[in-house]
Amino acid sequence: MSRNSIIEELVPIFRDVLDQPDLELKGETSASSVDGWDSLAHVNLVVAIEKRYRVKFALGELQALKNVGDMADLIEKKVSKS
Amino acid sequence: MNEYRWSDLKVGLDAQFETTIGEDAMRRFVEISGDVNPLHMDDAFARNRGFPGRVVFGMLASSFYSKLVGVYLPGKFALLHGIDVEMKAPAFVGDRLTVKGQITHLSDPYKRLEIKAAIINGEGKTISKAKIRAGVHEPA
Numbered sequence: 001m002s003r004n005s006i007i008e009e010l011v012p013i014f015r016d017v018l019d020q021p022d023l024e025l026k027g028e029t030s031a032s033s034v035d036g037w038d039s040l041a042h043v044n045l046v047v048a049i050e051k052r053y054r055v056k057f058a059l060g061e062l063q064a065l066k067n068v069g070d071m072a073d074l075i076e077k078k079v080s081k082s
Numbered sequence: 083m084n085e086y087r088w089s090d091l092k093v094g095l096d097a098q099f100e101t102t103i104g105e106d107a108m109r110r111f112v113e114i115s116g117d118v119n120p121l122h123m124d125d126a127f128a129r130n131r132g133f134p135g136r137v138v139f140g141m142l143a144s145s146f147y148s149k150l151v152g153v154y155l156p157g158k159f160a161l162l163h164g165i166d167v168e169m170k171a172p173a174f175v176g177d178r179l180t181v182k183g184q185i186t187h188l189s190d191p192y193k194r195l196e197i198k199a200a201i202i203n204g205e206g207k208t209i210s211k212a213k214i215r216a217g218v219h220e221p222a
Contacts, residue, residue, distance in 0.1 A: 043192045043194050058190070
């Protein structure tokens with residue numbers, strides 16, 4: 001899986017969790033650039049992503065993420081190990 | 083009150099309790115919510131709508147999901163994040179209700195648990211189903 005294909009797969013998850021049906025994601029998209037991506041929404045996103053990819057994140061891994069691209073890279077790394 | 087900490091929780095852990103919604107609870111819910119819809123206030127109106135009597139407020143019955151989380155699962159260190167409730171059937175004043183829930187998912191980074199829950203009446207009929215999201219905020 002490539003970073004871009006993972007970001008494409010993340011779009012429906014983000015749209016559902018953030019209740020924004022037209023939301024588009026890019027690698028540089030971050031919480032500060034998306035309305036409604038607050039701390040509780042972030043928890044909801046993380047849980048939804050864990051379920052979608054059947055992976056488990058550690059808090060330290062998540063704290064190091066700056067944007068959606070970083071999340072996609074982390075998912076790729078996790079999925080390739082599982 | 084249960085005092086489950088994050089490390090105590092496992093997928094499949096469950097809890098349940100029984101309760102009855104009486105006249106006093108109905109009256110106090112009206113005072114708090116301001117919902118004076120006659121379906122909940124007027125027996126004749128409710129019967130004309132095809133019900134055997136006044137229907138318990140759906141949100142009053144659903145308030146027991148709060149107790150499920152705050153008292154039982156996980157209990158003392160709970161912080162409710164969200165509940166999606168689906169009303170399946172009416173409850174009536176005096177019904178004996180069983181409120182039950184089971185942990186379906188645990189997410190470590192933010193100590194988030196998810197619970198599949200339901201409220202069942204004395205005849206075994208499901209009054210409502212809920213998906214509950216809660217955090218565990220335990221002392222260090």
